[in-house]
Amino acid sequence: MMRPHNATEKDCQDVLDLLAACGLPLDGVASQIDNFLVVRDNAGLLGCAGVENHGQVAVLRSVAVAGRARxxxxxxxxxxxxxxxxxxxxxxxxxxxxxxxxxxxxxxGFERIERACMPQELRDAISLREACPSCATVMQAAL
Ligand SMILES: CC(C)(COP(=O)(O)OP(=O)(O)OC[C@H]1O[C@@H](n2cnc3c(N)ncnc32)[C@H](O)[C@@H]1OP(=O)(O)O)[C@@H](O)C(=O)NCCC(=O)NCCS
Known part of the structure; x- marks a missing residue:
């Protein structure tokens, strides 16, 4: 099984291409690429995921797997x-x-939560990304 490794700037364009192909938000990805994991094979990028830490809460984002690897x-x-x-x-x-x-x-293992249950700062940080935040489901898991 291929192992995830930390992304570098060299992975950035491939990550952006995969997220775009999956219809996922692109903003903040380039500046946060150090906080991404990627899995590749010889033919290219297979999958990625990103995390942003906001104090004791981590925000998981950009979980995407290429069609050929799903x-x-x-x-x-x-x-x-x-x-x-x-x-x-x-x-x-x-x-x-x-x-x-x-x-x-x-x-x-994630459970749906009300957006209103999140601290305002975190709500602002993640809402900025969605075209329609009220359409998105917010979910949480304890670590
Ligand atoms: C969601 C996604 C990351 C799953 O990746 P994956 O490597 O195929 O997932 P896994 O192999 O761990 O699990 C596959 C199972 O999840 C199910 N699954 C995949 N996408 C699903 C979805 N959107 N909703 C519910 N179940 C889903 C599959 O049916 C499969 O079940 P099966 O094995 O019983 O057939 C991938 O489908 C993807 O990139 N989707 C587009 C991007 C996206 O929506 N990302 C999440 C937003 S942050």
Whole structure:
């Protein structure tokens, strides 16, 4: 099984291309690329995930797997690696928002929460990214 590794600037364009192909937000990715994990094979990028730490809360974002690599457990592997990383950095919980994959993250142990339950600062940080924040489901898991 391929292992996730820390992304560098060299991965940035491939990450942006994959996120665009998946219809996921691109803003903040280039400046936060150090906080991404990627999995590659010889043919290119297979998957990515990003995390931003906001004090004791980590925000998981940009979980994406290329079409040719789906349903092989790579998404789950990337999420698990990101949560381990967030825990190491001192986060006690992780939140995400999604418009398309709430069922997927529920299977991985995330529970839906009300946007209003998040601290305002965090709400602002993650809402900026969505074209329609009220359409997105916010989910949380304890670490
Ligand atoms: C969601 C995604 C990351 C899953 O990656 P993956 O490597 O294929 O996932 P895994 O192999 O860990 O799990 C596959 C299982 O999840 C299910 N699944 C995939 N996408 C799903 C979704 N959007 N909602 C619910 N279940 C989903 C699959 O049906 C599959 O189940 P099966 O094995 O019983 O057939 C990938 O489909 C993707 O990149 N989607 C587009 C981007 C996206 O929506 N990202 C989440 C927003 S942050």
């Amino acid at each position: 349903s092989a457990g790579l998404g789950e592997l990337l999420v698990a690696a990101m949560l381990a990383e967030a825990r190491t950095r001192g986060a006690q919980s992780v939140v995400l928002q999604t418009t398309t994959a709430a069922g997927y993250f529920a299977r991985l």
